[in-house]
Amino acid sequence: MKMVFRWYGEGNDTVTLEQIKHIPGVEGIVWALHHLPAGAEWPMADILAYKELVEPYGFHLEVVESVNVHEDIKLGLPSRDLYIENYKRTIERLAKVGAKVICYNFMPVFDWVRTDLFKELEDGSTAMFYEKLKVDAMNPLELVAKINENPEFTMPGWEPERLKHLSSVFDAYREVTEEDLWNNLQYFLEQIIPVAELNGIKMAIHPDDPPWSIFGLPKIMTGADSIRRLLKLVDNPYNGVTLCSGSLSARPDNNIAAMVREFADRIPFAHIRNIRLYENGDFIETSHKASDGTVDICDIVKAYHENGFTGYVRPDHGRHIWGEQCRPGYGLYDRALGIMYLWGIWDSLERSKRGTM
Template identity: 70%
Template sequence: MQMVFRWYGEGNDSVTLEQIRQIPQVTGLVWSLHDLPAGVLWPVERIEEMKALSEKNGFHIDVVESVNVHEDIKLGLPTRDTYIDNYKETIRRLGKAGVKVICYNFMPVFDWTRTDLFKEMEDGSTALFFENAKVEGIDPLELVKTVTQTEFTMPGWEPERLEHLEDVFKAYENVTEEDLWNNLQYFLEAIIPVAEEAGIKMAIHPDDPPFSVFGLPRIMTNRDSLKRLVGLVDSPSNGLTLCSGSLGANPANDIPSLVTEFADHIPFAHIRNVKVFPNGDFIETSHRTEDGSVDITGVVKAYHDSGFNGYARPDHGRHIWGEKCRPGYGLYDRALGIMYLWGLWDAFERASQK
């Protein structure tokens, strides 16, 4: 397992590279060019700047999260081929820079949905929270105000996407899940050969949460959808970002079993915990198994027993010790999460050597 850490770039992250360097065995940055809108071609010079900065601080840039997919591709509009051509050339440029994995998603409109960015927990910490009843009764525009009130950019909630929110929702009125699957297959059939040539593994992220929100179609939600995805294009470059927290928001998803079944198709792992309540609400907790509803101990064991040598990162953390940070992406709880994951891994490694 190769531990990496998501970083949003200079001037756009409360966490510094110096701080990340002090977390044991974090070897790479998970990065993106967050100021670029979906669909544009990534400039070579910007990629090289990020590579130089990372390597200067002792990190590799093997994992990009994300190269966002333009909405026209998801909708299957005639304009999609232009955006797919840009995507293919961006893949080539990233491959030349040494990138090994590109995480992406195929979620309509919103990349993720929460109703409270700083829900207070019993111990005084705060965390991202999803309240079913609020989503059922809220106007999407009101949710946008909640999510974008932070001083940091919020991936998946980019201004250029949200300023035309009503039009985008209207465009999806007659789009079914099967339509979305067909559009995803069209996209993958176009880009996977390019990814193979570039030495890059494409790794789709599950829907977050893994069920329909605001009536929008969602297709990456469970074991059957993961199986269908890897079968769309038979290639080692067609893979998964298996996110234990996203899939774990549905208690029916057995995450350790999914890791075991799809181990050969997972170049990138997001490992985090969520506590799911009987009414379907959920809140993001510490990574510790006992604090949430996901068997993180079993998840790490499944990765270890499968001989996983891909990239992993602690995903969203709580906001603790008064830290002011991007929601879900502070330093302290993610660093604690890394040490918990390493502790589990080391214990399984020691046991296997007896």
């Protein structure tokens, strides 16, 4: 497996490239041009500027997260063709700097939902938390205000420019069913995947977070059945999945290790993180240590190892520990600890395979 680390860019992240360089085994930066709105064509000058910033530290730029999909594509509006053409040109430009994977999602309106970005855990650390009853009773505009209480950083999927038209976007989705969303995803993939294949870039869809409908919006990437359907929409190795253990594990019937074993050859990129799931549907993000949550991180890593996984992995979200003031879920310390936990499991499996334990 190839270890990578998500970085939001200079001036938009409390973590530095120099600090990331100190984490053993990290070889690449997971990146994006966060100042551009969804649907924009990425300028080559901006891409090259990012490359020049990262290259001196020895990191590659092989994983891009995310090239966001414009809402008109998800809604299936006539204007989607313009945004799809922009997407194609962006793919072509990203290939010029060595990109191999693009992580994206097809979630209506919100890329992710939490009700508390800094919920305190028993040990005094804080983490992102989802309270089901609160979401069920909440007006989406309240949620937008809460998420954007932290104005120092861009919050991907929660950009104020996009969400200021929230009411009209919700109106547009009022008649959109899950089948409509599937059809619109197929239309997008049928045009994008040939361009991605030609440029050697694998498209890897991220599951819905959380994996169920909220605020009446359709959700389609929620478990193994939906992954099977996705892979058949355009049956091509360049149509794949970013398998996120945290997002999918919010549904107790999702077995992530089983998904790894079934879909390993179509997972170019993986997010590995832990959550603690409560019986009432709430969940909170925890350390990567398996016993701290309800996700069997050990078996997930074992499943990747069994399949000779050579794709990209990142530790995904972490807690906020040791007084670190950082972007919610994206500090340095707990993600670095998570990386070392994952390497520890992987190294043990390697030694066992060689019979040296």
